Amino acid sequence: LGAAAARAAAQPDAPPAAPPADPDWSRSLGPGVDDRPYGQPSHFEKDVIRRNVPWLTAGTQSSVSFTPLQHQDGIITANGLFFERYHAGRPTVDPAQHRLMIHGMVDRPLLLDIEDLRRFPSESRIHFIECPANGGMEWRGAQLNSLQFTHGMIGCAEWTGVRLSTLFGETGIKPGAAWVLAEGADGAHMDRSIPLAKCLDDCMVIYGQNGEALRPEQGYPMRLLVPGWQGNINVKWLRRLQIGTQPWFTREETAQYTESMPDGMARAFTWAIYAKSVVTFPCPERPMKGAGLYEIRGLAWSGNGRISRVDISTDGGITWRPATLQPPVLSKALTRFTAEWRWDGKPAMVQSRAVDETGFVQPTIAQLRAIRGTSPIYNNNSIQTWQVKADGSVFNVQLS
Amino acid sequence: LGAAAARAAAQPDAPPAAPPADPDWSRSLGPGVDDRPYGQPSHFEKDVIRRNVPWLTAGTQSSVSFTPLQHQDGIITANGLFFERYHAGRPTVDPAQHRLMIHGMVDRPLLLDIEDLRRFPSESRIHFIECPANGGMEWRGAQLNSLQFTHGMIGCAEWTGVRLSTLFGETGIKPGAAWVLAEGADGAHMDRSIPLAKCLDDCMVIYGQNGEALRPEQGYPMRLLVPGWQGNINVKWLRRLQIGTQPWFTREETAQYTESMPDGMARAFTWAIYAKSVVTFPCPERPMKGAGLYEIRGLAWSGNGRISRVDISTDGGITWRPATLQPPVLSKALTRFTAEWRWDGKPAMVQSRAVDETGFVQPTIAQLRAIRGTSPIYNNNSIQTWQVKADGSVFNVQLS
Amino acid sequence: VSKGEDELVGHYGYGAVPTAQQIEGWSIAVQPDGTGLPPGHGSVSQGADIFASQCAACHGTFGEGEGRYPKLASDSKLTDEHPVKAVGNFWPYATTVWDYINRAMPFPAPHSLSPDEVYAVTAYVLNLNNLVGDDFVADRTTLPKVVMPNRFGFILRDPRPDTHDVACMSDCRKPSDIHITSSAEHVGLTPRTTGPLDEMEPK
Amino acid sequence: VSKGEDELVGHYGYGAVPTAQQIEGWSIAVQPDGTGLPPGHGSVSQGADIFASQCAACHGTFGEGEGRYPKLASDSKLTDEHPVKAVGNFWPYATTVWDYINRAMPFPAPHSLSPDEVYAVTAYVLNLNNLVGDDFVADRTTLPKVVMPNRFGFILRDPRPDTHDVACMSDCRKPSDIHITSSAEHVGLTPRTTGPLDEMEPK
Ligand code: HEC
Ligand code: HEC
Ligand SMILES: [Ca+2]
Ligand SMILES: [Ca+2]
Ligand SMILES: [Ca+2]
Ligand SMILES: [Ca+2]
Ligand SMILES: [Ca+2]
Ligand SMILES: [Ca+2]
Ligand SMILES: [Co+2]
Ligand SMILES: [Co+2]
Structure with a gap:
């Protein structure tokens, strides 16, 4: 032991557990392996939570909660902390009763339950999902003094599911098809139009999230993943894919999720999240x-x-x-x-x-x-x- | 709509929520974004849990629970499902009181709290941790009819922390040093000897796991990560690193975690997990x-x-x-x-x-x-x- | 999963073939040309009654919006400093009003109105926005024909990248050009929601 | 974090310097040569008393192990079909017994014994294994000298890879050579723990 320690200042603020003390948890047994079949964060981390902005929306059922990015150490967002965006609250979907219907300009319409979906060739990929409204409150000026609230409408996870190209290969696609409508089973029956080319490029129907089943907040039992595109189009609780020739111009892609420009025109179909x-x-x-x-x-x-x-x-x-x-x-x-x-x-x-x-x-x-x-x-x-x-x-x- | 659907068999087993029905969750509002600041899996997944083998150990406090690999869809193990191995139960460590002491053959011994540790240059890496006893019950013959129990003593996560080479650069290492003792703050004061070369190669002190704080089950607030080496050496609730010239021949590396060969000799220091x-x-x-x-x-x-x-x-x-x-x-x-x-x-x-x-x-x-x-x-x-x-x-x- | 003839089955053969009735039952999406609109009809005055009982609590009797609930009528200019965007001045298609009300409203009991009722409240909302007269009857033929003022107000091709920042490394700006145009410091809008959030805002 | 002179501080300068007393207080690890053993001593007979009151409930009065708790004494051969490995026939160093009891035992109250008590129970456990006589007194000098039968029973250099499988792709084995040597099907050891686990085992 050298001069360093000898000369070190006494540490008057050292807590009771610092050396040479042996704290309680070193002199006793903790709970055993049967205590928590499904684990939880330490209760000392109780303030690391999703938070919402009450004044932003009329209620909490069509609203958003934000990922605490100030506490995210890596690129993976913990499932418990993944931001939420609902248009009719978080539905409790019974996976045994849920169905995905694929129809429209297909050769063979298809009705899949979760077991059917899980049988198809699968892929796992790490992708972010960001709500395009992330930072939306800041267009007019700095408003929220918080990373969680300025940037927390994003999460990144390892998603597992089936490529749309696999599913559409199964149904066949009729000549002339160019657009796909994706629709959720939530109260909003949330729906969006997506170019068929993007669907065939890298979209997936997801059932797994970071090593476990997709969370209810993220669309349990199945959701659409549209890699790199605005969150809203990654339709959750996915129940229907309809193939057609034209976009549907749904409320979410006209009245919402369009950007008003200074000349009064609005940009629509601005799907990609830019760097x-x-x-x-x-x-x-x-x-x-x-x-x-x-x-x-x-x-x-x-x-x-x-x-x-x-x-x-x-x-x-x-x-x-x-x-x-x-x-x-x-x-x-x-x-x-x-x-x-x-x-x-x-x-x-x-x-x-x-x-x-x-x-x-x-x-x-x-x-x-x-x-x-x-x-x-x-x-x-x-x-x-x-x-x-x-x-x-x-x-x-x-x-x- | 083609012949396919027309000719399709009626589906007498279709559940009440299948098309054309509109299930309850599509006709009502779910809970809002303030309902669960920290999320949970769907209750339909309640059987996807860690499980233990009661007959394996005298009690559950020095025992193991197993990851349900049969439900893991990707390479990331969900934090709530990551296998547990305790030698004195799961300690509840107060991060404000916890300290990591680095001493022995160093120029400058160091005492770090979690805030100090978090300030050092950080890295995030995806690595598995496997208990070398995984499959241990199968050496004499097939025993357990379950993937969870034959292979579930493994998990893989994105870990965030500080390289030991960074910490040892901070303390300096005296000439002749060759081994490091790592010790936990649990009741077992679990300790293992690790070659200094491995420490400097790729070991880390971890505080983050899959986007949130390290879980108590995995060593909150800090643990050692020894990439690719047997789980036991990845000391959890890490409180002490001592640098020396020789291994300590602790109970865990002599009486345990050694392999008895047919000739009665036992292999020790067989750290790496082979393919x-x-x-x-x-x-x-x-x-x-x-x-x-x-x-x-x-x-x-x-x-x-x-x-x-x-x-x-x-x-x-x-x-x-x-x-x-x-x-x-x-x-x-x-x-x-x-x-x-x-x-x-x-x-x-x-x-x-x-x-x-x-x-x-x-x-x-x-x-x-x-x-x-x-x-x-x-x-x-x-x-x-x-x-x-x-x-x-x-x-x-x-x-x- | 047993299927009929071979050509009806895909490579994997998983899942079932939905019946025509099943497909029909879930095909609720409506297109601007009226595709997807069901039979039925509803008038402005019928809509006024339904609206009063099922919608006005949130959206106001005349669509003016209660509290923070959306206004359903607006005639503010889209070039205004703070435009109020609603059906009349913003939505490009009247069919979308039908589609959205049908699938998502009334908010607490979505998709609970009959087609006739949806036609009626759609007629009422369009009337509130002065897009149709008081005697308008909405049906699958009339709705696609409603002239929407902002029909051509959308750019449907993404014009990005529209910014052209460069990865300049030094002397990128004159220090004197840089000043703070706004700060969240004293705005006082940052919610705490629950538990400590930071050390900046008053607890 | 304020520190003394500059050479005492690392590049980053985070954290504090532990005092000599702090380092001493946590330095509990003992090495085979006795480094780390504190002053103090304890006899076999003192150990017998402590063991009876604090250890025997789990490990048995003579170290035979109650229920599934570890046996602390064994003279089975390590080449036996089912060797019982314990201190006497397996542990290479007596110092490790002291170290482990000191840090981890008694199981419900780890690290609660005084050095004298640890010396005493260590002496008792060694005596149970016939490694020391009944009048043995353990201290920092005597413990490292105890002759442990399995001292040289360990291979300290990893001999792997010791298997040499090859990535053969076809005709790798004669079908008739392959038979099932064991199956978990009827072993009946698979616990359910809680909730459905699989569709194989009786619920
Ligand atoms: C309990 C409150 C409530 C009731 C009752 C209600 N709404 Fe709504 N309405 C909402 C909310 C909240 C939204 C926004 C939902 C969202 O954006 O996800 C909305 C959105 C709308 C919109 C789209 C507004 C826009 O500009 O995007 C229309 C149109 C609409 N409602 C019509 C109706 C009609 C018609 C009824 C009755 C049949 C009705 N609403 C009943 C709360 C309500
Ligand atoms: C309540 C039960 C209990 C009591 C009391 C107890 N032990 Fe133990 N002991 C255990 C368990 C369980 C283990 C194995 C722990 C592990 O492997 O993580 C163990 C392990 C040991 C071992 C190592 C055995 C081996 O071969 O690896 C020794 C030596 C030991 N105990 C000595 C003692 C002594 C001495 C005392 C009393 C001072 C004591 N024990 C009191 C339960 C107990
Ligand atoms: Ca099926
Ligand atoms: Ca009003
Ligand atoms: Ca009017
Ligand atoms: Ca500090
Ligand atoms: Ca007994
Ligand atoms: Ca004896
Ligand atoms: Co202690
Ligand atoms: Co519906």
């Missing part, structure tokens, strides 16, 4: 604790493929340096990035900027607003600025 | 339902690197054909494989055989026994045979 990123530490919920060396951490994603780089600025965008991307870097999945930062304790403006494999560079909110104004609600993929004050506190701000 | 695989469908819990086309599914893993191929036999090992590996194929992680199988309804013997990037080929139980006898308890990585009977039922058998 986006956010710094998850520091953030308003996880402030700085004194000057020193830190690791800036964050998540980046693109609905158009892989993230190819992420840059970091701590001066509001004057200078940038590359962050380190954490493998595996998967297509249409969250990608974790890190960068060392020696904070001098002075005010700073922390930002991240993602670039994806198409070469697309994440825009600033000013660039977005210059083109799209302040009313789009959806598809805000702007660079987030976290203002770090000298006391370490962090605020959501927007820059010129 | 292994198992078919997860069909299996005793998930039998066949009539002749026809099926997808054989399974999981393969190796503690020595990536899985390079998996072959499938349905005739007890006379003929084999390659299975399809599901990307991402990650080092020291579960790898999912699939193979189409047209079952003629006749008795069959289904097997999978993994090969890893070192070229090692998973052995048969007969090959293992010829060398290691029937008493090793640990490191049974043999090819599993599932006997499929004409009625579709599946049994755990061993072949000559």
Whole structure:
């Protein structure tokens, strides 16, 4: 034992369990392996939860809850914390009674129960799902001082299911078919039109989520996965796929999930999530604790493929340096990035900027607003600025 | 609508929710987004749980529970279903009071709380953890008619934490140091010796598991991760790392976790999990339902690197054909494989055989026994045979 | 799963073939040309009665919206600073009003109205928006013909990428050009919902 | 985190430096040469008393093991068909007995014995295994010197790969060579634990 320990300050704030003490949990037996056949997080993590914004919606049954990204350490979102978006609450679907019907311009209409679906050739893939309204409250200005609320309408999971190309191979598709209507079994009978080409490219009907059955919040017993496209189109509690020649122009793809431009026109069918990123530490919920060396951490994603780089600025965008991307870097999945930062304790403006494999560079909110104004609600993929004050506190701000 | 539907048999067994009915959950509102701030699986999945083998141990506090692999759809194991192995039950550790002490042959001994640990440069990696006793009950013969019980002492997760090389860089390591003792804060004060070289290669101190804090079952608030090595050495509730020149020859690495050979000698320090695989469908819990086309599914893993191929036999090992590996194929992680199988309804013997990037080929139980006898308890990585009977039922058998 | 002739079965042969009645029963989606609309009809005045009893509690007697529930009528300009978007000034097709009310309304008891009732409240909502006269009767023929003011207000081809940021690395902006245009610091809108959220907002 | 001089602080500087007393307090691991053993001592007869009151309920008065709890004494041969492995015939170091009892026993109240008590029960367990005489007194000097029969019974270098399967693809075995050597079908050991597990075993 060297001089270091000898000279170390006594630790008056050391808690009762620190060495040399032997805490209670080291001197007793905990519960056995039959205590929790299905496990739970530590009760010390009780504040790591989904949260909602009561003033946002008339009630909680057509509303949203947000993933606590400030506590997400990797690219996988814990099933218990995956954000929710309901249009008629969370239905309790009996899997034995549920059916998926595939019909319309097919040679052989098909009616599948969950057991049938599980028999088809399966695939597992890690993809994010983001509600395009994520950050929607920020179009007019910085509103919510919280990473959870500005960016938490996203989750990433390992999904298991069957490719639509497999199912449509089974039914056959008639010449001239070009669109697919997907419809849910929830009270909203939520429905969206999807180009057949996208369906055949990489869409799936999902029944597994992170090693267990799809959660009720995410569409149990089955949902559509439309990799990289806006969350709403990933229809949950999927009961019906109808093949046709034209889109249906449903309420969700006309009155909702369209972006109003300054000239009064609205963009529709803007499905893909463009490259986006956010710094998850520091953030308003996880402030700085004194000057020193830190690791800036964050998540980046693109609905158009892989993230190819992420840059970091701590001066509001004057200078940038590359962050380190954490493998595996998967297509249409969250990608974790890190960068060392020696904070001098002075005010700073922390930002991240993602670039994806198409070469697309994440825009600033000013660039977005210059083109799209302040009313789009959806598809805000702007660079987030976290203002770090000298006391370490962090605020959501927007820059010129 | 073509002839198909017109000629389709009426479906007398169709449940009340099948089309054209509109079930209750489609005609009402479910609970809102404030109902479950932390989510749960559907109650229809209530039988997908960890299970233990009561006759195996004197009590449940030094015992094991098994992951229901027959219900794991991907490579990620759900946190709630990750197998448990305790030597003194599951301690309830207060993270604010917990400390990790690093000392011994270091230049600067270090005392870290969870906040300190979280500040270091972090990494997230997907790795399996397998108890080397997985399949241990099968050395003398087929005993348990269940995939969950023959292979369920394994789980795979995205782990987030700090590399030991980072922590040891911080403390400095004195010349001559060669071994590290890792010790837990549980009642067993569980401890194991690990070569320093492995520690510096790829070991980590983990605080995150699949997007949330490490679960209490897996070592909350911090555990050691020793990628690819036997589960026991991945010390949970980690409180101490001591650096020295020699192994400590702890009870867990002499009296336990050693394999008795036919000549009475015992192998110790056999840390690595050698290449292994198992078919997860069909299996005793998930039998066949009539002749026809099926997808054989399974999981393969190796503690020595990536899985390079998996072959499938349905005739007890006379003929084999390659299975399809599901990307991402990650080092020291579960790898999912699939193979189409047209079952003629006749008795069959289904097997999978993994090969890893070192070229090692998973052995048969007969090959293992010829060398290691029937008493090793640990490191049974043999090819599993599932006997499929004409009625579709599946049994755990061993072949000559 | 037993099926009829071979050509009726796919490669895998799993599942069943839905009957015509089953397909018909679930095929509720309506298209702008009226495809999918069932027989039946309903007038504005019939709709007014149903609306008063089943819809007005949330949407207001004249579609003005109670509390935060959606307004169903609006004549605000879509170029307004804060446009109120509703059926009259925003929805491109009257068929979509029928489709949505039929599948999702009334909110607490979705898909509980008869086709006649859906026709009637659809007629009433269109009338509230001054899109049809007080004597309008909605049916599968009249609905697709209703002229919707914002019919051509949608761009159906994604114009992105419409921003052209560049991955500049140094001297990207003049420091004096950068100022904070807005901050959430004193907005006071961040909910706590439950339990500690952060150390910024008052508990 | 404030630290003394610079050379005492690592690159990141997080955390604190444990005091000598803190390090000492948690350094409970003992090595075969006795490193880590504290002062103190205990005799076989003292151990017998402690064992009777604190250990025998599980391990039996003479270490024979109650129910499924571990036997602490055994003289079965390690080459037996079903060897019973315990301290006497299997453990390579007496120091490990001290270390394990100290850290993990008595099972319901681990790490609650004083060093003297651990020395005493260790002496008793060694005596039960006929490794030391009835007048043996265990201390930091005597324990490392106890001759353990299986001291050299361990192979410390992993001899794997010791199997050499090949990835043969066809005609790998003669069909007539393959027969079932054992089956779990009628063993009846598969627990259900709770809820349906499979469709094979009786509910
Ligand atoms: C208990 C409250 C409630 C009642 C009663 C109710 N609605 Fe609604 N309505 C809602 C909510 C909430 C929404 C928004 C749902 C969403 O966006 O997911 C909505 C949306 C709508 C919309 C779409 C508005 C838009 O611009 O997107 C229409 C049209 C509508 N309702 C018509 C009706 C009709 C007609 C009835 C009666 C037959 C009715 N509603 C009864 C709550 C109600
Ligand atoms: C309530 C039951 C119980 C009591 C009382 C108890 N033990 Fe144990 N003992 C166990 C169990 C269970 C294990 C195995 C623990 C494991 O493997 O994780 C064990 C293991 C041991 C072992 C290691 C056996 C082996 O071969 O690996 C020793 C030595 C031991 N106990 C000594 C003692 C002594 C000495 C005492 C009293 C001071 C004691 N035990 C009190 C239950 C008990
Ligand atoms: Ca069926
Ligand atoms: Ca009113
Ligand atoms: Ca009017
Ligand atoms: Ca600290
Ligand atoms: Ca007895
Ligand atoms: Ca004796
Ligand atoms: Co202790
Ligand atoms: Co319905």
